[in-house]
Amino acid sequence: MIEIEQSAALNTVQDTGRYGWRDIGVSVSGAMDSLALRAGNILLNNPQQAAAIEIQMFPFRVRFLRDTAIAITGADCRALLDGKPLLPWSVRHVRQGETLELRFPRQGARGYLCVAGGIDVPEVLGSRSTALRGEFGGHEGRALKRGDILNTGDALALNLPEDGLSIVPPAQALAEFFPVTEQGELKLRVIPSGEFGLFTADSDRIWQQSWKISMQSNRTGYRLNGAPLRPSKTTELRSYGLIPGIIQVPPAGEPIIQLSDANTAGGYPKLACVIEQDLWRLGQLQPGQSVWLVESSAAEARRVQAATEQWLNTLKETMRLWGNSAN
Structure with a gap:
């Protein structure tokens, strides 16, 4: 207790x-x-x-x-x-x-x-x-x-x-799998999804600027401050299911990354989705810190997941061996 x-x-x-x-x-x-x-x-x-x-x-x-x-x-x-x-x-x-x-x-x-x-x-x-x-x-x-x-x-x-x-x-033990910039800013790997094509004209803004985590951020989602993203045309979308990691772009143009307490449905255009193994890194950032969005793939996500699970399995085996040696 x-x-x-x-x-x-x-x-x-x-x-x-x-x-x-x-x-x-x-x-x-x-x-x-x-x-x-x-x-x-x-x-x-x-x-x-x-x-x-x-x-x-x-x-x-x-x-x-x-x-x-x-x-x-x-x-x-x-x-x-x-x-x-x-x-x-x-x-x-x-x-x-x-x-x-x-x-x-x-x-x-x-x-x-x-x-x-x-x-x-x-x-x-x-x-x-x-x-x-x-x-x-x-x-x-x-x-x-x-x-x-x-x-x-x-x-x-x-x-x-x-x-x-x-x-x-893990950020140190698995450093090769969790990249940062020379300035120490997190490289957040995302997979384009949904309405990404609406924002291709702003690709320089998506990939070539740092995004600052807004003070308007919490367990529901992190809002990213930066040069706003504008869709090439106005599109009316039906509400769809949301999961942690989805990046939506509301009318103001500043992306929102859905997190642990993510809404279960929404209708803003979907820009991309953060790979699951990078969500814990995002959860350790405070408002005012910056990230870079990096285009990734399902294959890369699986590679990082495999390395992470191997690290956890090694930790589990290490604790088992330590327990046995101490007996």
């Missing part, structure tokens, strides 16, 4: 998402950085889809009401355990009464606190994720606040050194 001592709006319980209900207007939800969530759970021998706490408003502080183990992944949130610094992307035992504080990140936007056994909240439509707009799932369908008590599930025994273990973050 853990007690929330300090939190703010938008810090929520999330898992890998709620699938199969978009036809009745229920969005996927789930972690904005699903890779951080899955890796944190692997470090704890949890199922990869186990629920954790997604933190995007700081400072965030919890107290542990019993001995357990935790993993901290995602953004480098300058974690302190009873005032002592913890490494990012690390796993360790914690004792009853100890307090963990996560502070505004040095790098990244969202931190993940995974707990042995996972956060034990009721499943709603097959997921423990919080749907803030629908006010269901997670902990009472809302953001976490001071005084909340969260139960944790049954945990497997972990053999860890006293100071825990840390791993190389």
